[in-house]
Amino acid sequence: MSHSFTRFALRQCRFLGALLVLLVMACGPAAGADTLRIGSKRFTESYILGEILRQVAEPHGPVRYLPGLGNTAIVFQALQAGSIDLYPDYTGTLASEILRLPGTATLEQINAALAPMGLGAAIALGFDNTYAIAVSDAQPVSLRALGDLAGQPDLRIALSHEFLGRADGWPALKRAYGLPQRPSGIDHGLAYEALAHGQIDATDIYSTDAKISKYHLRVLEDNQRVFPRYEAVIVYRLDVPTRHAAAWQALRRLAGTIGTQDMIAMNAAAEVDGKTFSAVARNFLSGHPGVSADGVARSDQRDNLAGMLTNADTGRLTVRHLALVGGSVGAATLVGVPLGVVAARRRRFGQVLLALVGMLQTIPSLALLAMLIPALGRIGIWPALVALFLYALLPIVRNACTGLQEVPAGMRDAALALGMRPLQVLWYVELPLSLPVLLAGIKTAAIISVGTATIAAFVGAGGYGERIVTGLALNDATQLLGGAIPAALLALVVQGGFGLAEYLRDRKRARMAKFG
Structure with missing residues (x-):
């Protein structure tokens, strides 16, 4: 039993190491200091405007576009933290929601309030979206x-x-x-x-x-003019015009080019006609020869469900989703099992520890992500990994504690009587006997994490949630199913993988018992 557990533990360590390598590969190279990072909020118009900014800036240097990062608070925090360099927003939102200024605040007043944060607002795009x-x-x-x-x-x-x-x-x-x-x-x-x-x-x-x-x-008419003007502008870090001078000059040529009817038509092309955001942006820019665009040919129509599930993008999203789940559950296992051991050894402290870990489950996922962005000073994979790690801890810690507490006291006493030290008793006796319960906790954490990992898209971390977030913004059932179906299938695969591992382990144990 002890040798088989040791071999199993070594295999698990190698498996976790492979997951971490996969995570690094899935994250890809970090955006360099010379990469212009553009963000957008999670609704149709912001997606389109973000695509327009990307296509205009891309011919003038490397650009990384992070679409659908969430609501105003999350995107603005990402800008403050330096995780993105600019994004489209509205003067009324900046004044009333972020800066707590009167709704009638001018762009000059808004910039005066943004300047101490190292931020600014400029390039009025030409329309008011109240x-x-x-x-x-x-x-x-x-x-x-x-x-x-x-x-x-x-x-x-x-x-x-x-x-x-x-x-x-x-x-x-x-x-x-x-x-x-x-x-x-x-x-x-x-x-x-x-x-x-x-x-x-x-x-x-x-x-x-x-x-x-x-x-x-x-x-309905707003007779009292409660809603201020929401003129579309670009909110940016003040060093952007210096760091990305050519791209900034190209973006400046967008000033006043997007009228209200233009924006309504672009929103209709995406939401009613089913065109992709990139195609909508490219079609608009093609009518403005004074503004450069990337000119990359892409499909104008979104894929049907079968095409979406089988296209190359599904593979990219799968690798990222696996990396999120594997990295978070692997880290939660490495931390959660020792915590479970402590909880089993110190009963009173264990109750407090389990209560604290359980409290993490009560924090809404988006609220946790919003708190992690300023805490970590970035968006993307790391806030998502930390959030998933925290959510995966409870089943692992609880099952590790429960499994160890269910080991008969006589087994421990017998091992100590044979001259084993306490750590040897834990490694060679208690952990092998509690392994089925412990693995059940890891399996539960992994299956739950497959579904929970879809929230990663709200902070630009990718995964199947990208399609779900876009589908919600467009009320597009195809996009929603394109993310939900692979996530459900992956959960079944993970459950089946753990079930197969348990079956092979039980079969090997039965064979060893039979032959001696």
Whole structure:
């Protein structure tokens, strides 16, 4: 038994080493100091604007584009931490949500507040994308303005999660118009379908959304002008014009080139016509010969489900997803097993330790990622790995502790009577006997991590979550399934792999018992 466990432990160490190598390979080379890193938020318009910035800047030096990083707070933290160099945003958002300035703040006032952070806002792209509240045309014609909502307390309002908490969002509307409703939260990409099918009565929209006309929505008038102007600009680190002078000069030529109707048409091309973000951006830039673009030929239409599951991008996402799961679960195993040993040896301390590890499970994943970005000073693979590592600890620590506590005391006493030292008893007796329970904990952590790893896309770490995040933004079932199906299959493969390993181990043990 002891020799077989030693061989098993050595095999596990080699396996974990291979996973770490895979992780390094999957991460790829880090972006160099001369690489311009462009980010975007997680909604259609930001994806498109990010692609436009990428295609304009790419002919003038190396560019790394990190799309769909999450909400305003996450993307702005990434910019402050230096994980990205610039991203598209809006003056109203910068003033009200980030800088706590009046909604009427000018670009000069915004820049004065950003300067101490080493940041700036410039290159007004040419359109204003303000917030609005929309209802279905099926609602009474008397419902025309935001103030009319006050007389309809039973109206079912569902708002995007960011809008619910923004200073210039629902709190401002409720205060200005005295609104009595208690809205629920909904993903922005799903709100239009819910409104069209009568599941909700009102939701927040952007004035450049393409689906306003598609779903025959009525935009309520903001008589008190609660919403400030949201002029699209580029938010950047102040050293960008020096570090990337040629790319910055190319980006400056975008000033004033994107009108409101241009943006509505681009949003419609992505959300209604099914064009890819890169194709939408390229088509727009082709009509502006004064602005350079990459000119790389790509498919204009998104793949169908079968094509998406079998294309080359699936392999890249699979390698990254495996690296995330393997790296986090491997690290959690190396840390969690010793913690389980301590918890089993020190019962009172063990209860406190298990409670602390269990508390980590209660932290919402996006909140944990948002906290890790400033703590680690970066976005991408490392915040995602740390988050997945923390979530994987509980089943491993708990099962290691439980397995060791279930080892009969007589087995320990017999080993000590034979002259073994405590560490030898642990290594040669207790761990081998508790191995089935311990492996069950590692298996649980691995299977859970396959699903949880999809959150990595919210901080630019890749994996199958890339497709899920894009599908949510576009309300595109094909994109959602293109990420969800491989994740589910991978979870089955992981479970089957552990099951096969357990079967082979039990078969070998039975053969050894039979022959002596």
